[in-house]
Each structure stands twice: as C-alpha cells, then as structure tokens.
Amino acid sequence: MRVVILGGGFCGSMVAKRLDNSGELDVILIDKEPYFEYYPSLPKLTTDPEYHEKIIKRYSTFLEDVEILTEKVVKVTPDNISTTERKIDFDILVISLGADYPIYLDNKKNVFTVSSGEKVKELSKRMEKASDVLIVGGGLIGTEVAAEIASKTEKNVTLVHSHERLIERNPKMASFFAERYLRSKGVRLIFDEKVVDREDDEYVTSEGRRIRSDVCIWSTGLSFDRSLFRGFGDPCFTERNTLKVNNHLQLKDHPNIFVGGDMTDIDEEKTGHNADSHSRVIADNVIRFSKSLSLKTHSNVRIPLFISLGDLNGLISFDPLAIPGPVPVLLKHLLEKAALLRL
Numbered sequence: 001m002r003v004v005i006l007g008g009g010f011c012g013s014m015v016a017k018r019l020d021n022s023g024e025l026d027v028i029l030i031d032k033e034p035y036f037e038y039y040p041s042l043p044k045l046t047t048d049p050e051y052h053e054k055i056i057k058r059y060s061t062f063l064e065d066v067e068i069l070t071e072k073v074v075k076v077t078p079d080n081i082s083t084t085e086r087k088i089d090f091d092i093l094v095i096s097l098g099a100d101y102p103i104y105l106d107n108k109k110n111v112f113t114v115s116s117g118e119k120v121k122e123l124s125k126r127m128e129k130a131s132d133v134l135i136v137g138g139g140l141i142g143t144e145v146a147a148e149i150a151s152k153t154e155k156n157v158t159l160v161h162s163h164e165r166l167i168e169r170n171p172k173m174a175s176f177f178a179e180r181y182l183r184s185k186g187v188r189l190i191f192d193e194k195v196v197d198r199e200d201d202e203y204v205t206s207e208g209r210r211i212r213s214d215v216c217i218w219s220t221g222l223s224f225d226r227s228l229f230r231g232f233g234d235p236c237f238t239e240r241n242t243l244k245v246n247n248h249l250q251l252k253d254h255p256n257i258f259v260g261g262d263m264t265d266i267d268e269e270k271t272g273h274n275a276d277s278h279s280r281v282i283a284d285n286v287i288r289f290s291k292s293l294s295l296k297t298h299s300n301v302r303i304p305l306f307i308s309l310g311d312l313n314g315l316i317s318f319d320p321l322a323i324p325g326p327v328p329v330l331l332k333h334l335l336e337k338a339a340l341l342r343l
C-alpha cells in the first residue's frame with residue numbers, strides 16, 4: 001500500500017519517522033525543503049542567522065526506508081497528488097503542509113515574514129543596514145521577534161498591533177509581562193491600529209499614522225491556500241480554508257486522507273505541540289486503516305505555552321496564569337534540543 005505524506009514539518013516528519021521501517025507500507029515524504037526546520041526558534045535567527053544550522057535536521061539522516069522527494073506540491077486531488085516534477089497516486093494520503101503567512105501590502109520590498117530559515121536569513125541581512133524596524137502584529141511571533149531585536153541590537157523598534165494588548169489569546173497577565181518587557185527595552189508600542197498601506201518607506205496605519213521604517217516584519221497571522229486542492233467539495237473546507245477533520249483526523253468524506261497540524265479545523269492553538277500530537281494519532285491510524293482495524297481518536301490536551309523574550313527572559317503562559325523569568329526560556333531551549341534529538 002502506498003502512503004504519501006505531504007509536508008515534513010512538526011506533523012509530517014513525525015508521521016514519516018513513525019512509519020519508517022513499517023514493512024508493508026510503501027511511504028513517500030514530499031517537502032519543498034530537504035530538512036525539518038524547528039520554527040519556534042526562527043525569531044532567534046533575526047539576530048543570529050548562523051543559528052539556522054542548529055535548528056534543522058535533514059530527512060535523510062533520520063528516515064531509512066521512507067522515500068524522500070524534495071519537490072513542491074502543486075495539486076492535490078482525492079486520488080493523486082502532483083508536484084512540480086511528477087504525478088503520484090496514493091492509497092492513503094497524509095496532508096500536513098502547515099500554514100501560509102501572507103503579507104497584505106502591494107509593495108513588499110523590504111517586508112519580510114518569519115516563516116522559514118531562508119526568509120529570516122534574508123531579513124537578518126537586510127537588518128544589518130537598517131536603523132528603524134517596524135513589526136506588524138503583536139501575537140506570539142511579533143512579540144518574540146520584537147524582544148529578540150530590541151534586547152540584542154540598538155535598532156529603533158516599533159510594533160503595531162490591531163488588538164488592545166499583546167499576545168491577546170493568552171491571559172492578561174502574560175500580555176502585561178510581555179508589554180512591560182518590550183517597553184523596558186525601548187520598543188514603541190501602538191495598539192488598536194492596523195498597517196493598511198505603504199508609501200515608499202512610510203507605512204500608514206488605519207488611524208492615518210505614518211511610520212517610517214527601513215525594514216518591516218509582517219507577523220499578522222496564518223492563512224490557508226485552498227487553490228492547491230481540486231475535486232474536493234465545499235464541505236471539506238471551513239470559511240478560513242482549513243480542512244475539516246473528524247476525531248480520527250480523517251478529512252471529511254475522505255476516509256483514506258488524514259490531515260494534521262495547522263491545516264486542521266480543530267479548535268485549538270496552532271502549535272508544534274498540537275501538530276506533534278496529531279502525528280501520533282495519524283501514524284497509528286494509517287497502520288490501522290491499512291489493516292481495516294478500528295481507528296484511534298484525537299483528544300485535545302492543553303499544555304503551557306513557552307514564550308521567549310530574548311535569551312534570558314521569557315514567560316510560561318497557562319490560562320489564567322503567566323510566570324515570567326529565565327526558566328521558560330531555558331525550557332524552550334531544551335524543547336528545541338529534544339525535538340531535534342528524537343528525530
């Protein structure tokens with residue numbers, strides 16, 4: 001039986017690892033990059049691009065029997081998938097292509113996202129010559145990036161956030177500590193405004209404020225591209241274009257297609273931890289499905305979120321509490337090592 005896994009991120013790489021050497025299954029992993037990349041450490045690359053080498057692991061070093069294709073997936077249908085190079089039929093499909101991080105500006109020159117090592121290395125290079133840095137979005141990524149840059153460089157950092165507090169999906173206490181930290185590092189914070197336009201190196205907010213900046217880091221959230229999918233009915237998608245799954249993580253109306261990670265419509269934070277817990281259920285269910293056994297069920301387990309604020313400070317956020325200090329950042333560092341070591 002042929003199993004095709006699309007995307008080797010938090011979910012896909014662990015599904016591949018768990019199915020490696022599984023005997024009867026012929027497994028193919030397709031990713032546009034030849035390596036797994038630990039995204040939670042990307043903010044660190046803004047000031048230390050060399051660190052990239054430490055947060056990637058090549059698939060060929062931890063997969064023995066899985067066929068690895070370094071190709072871009074361009075089309076997914078209920079029967080086969082296409083990459084830039086070929087068309088592949090499958091018996092079972094695992095979709096774990098993660099999220100997109102779109103930039104909502106026409107002129108994207110010197111505007112970057114923190115969504116892959118290569119993009120952040122490009123940003124870091126551009127930042128060398130910059131004195132003013134604008135960060136758009138004060139969620140998890142924007143806040144961590146602002147802390148990283150403000151704590152390690154002399155740049156003038158401005159952060160514009162469309163909500164009344166930073167990391168607003170976290171407890172108020174977490175927002176308070178994050179805001180206090182960023183202000184202590186001289187970050188200029190602008191709340192309840194959106195960046196809606198740009199004229200040369202001036203960025204215009206919804207309130208008409210103009211902010212000059214050499215570099216802009218866009219971190220306003222996730223989106224999902226439905227155009228990749230053909231021949232799937234509307235009921236497979238939510239309004240946000242995430243994929244609807246049942247509690248066995250099967251795509252609606254397509255029992256031989258499993259979906260994991262950020263792309264699912266499950267009502268939970270889109271985190272590496274959740275994508276990893278999907279990978280466990282999916283790997284088991286792929287084997288069970290191939291043997292016509294009953295399938296395992298995914299259940300949500302909330303765990304604390306570790307937020308880093310530079311190298312020495314961070315936050316543990318677990319509703320309704322938030323604990324600041326050096327321990328969260330140390331734990332986050334250990335999680336990075338553990339995630340790469342177990343592959």
Ligand SMILES: Cc1cc2nc3c(=O)[nH]c(=O)nc-3n(C[C@H](O)[C@H](O)[C@H](O)COP(=O)(O)OP(=O)(O)OC[C@H]3O[C@@H](n4cnc5c(N)ncnc54)[C@H](O)[C@@H]3O)c2cc1C
Nearest residue numbers: 007009010011032039040073097098261262270271272275
């Ligand atoms: C900057 C940043 C910081 C984060 N911090 C944290 C954190 O502190 N804690 C936490 O738990 N989570 C964090 N997250 C979220 C976490 O990384 C994601 O929830 C997780 O990576 C989702 O896993 P996934 O398997 O769904 O997709 P991903 O890990 O995004 O993997 C998707 C894979 O698909 C590949 N791919 C995409 N499109 C194609 C295509 N067309 N063709 C071929 N390959 C393709 C990509 O190369 C990638 O390898 C962070 C994310 C970012 C970007």
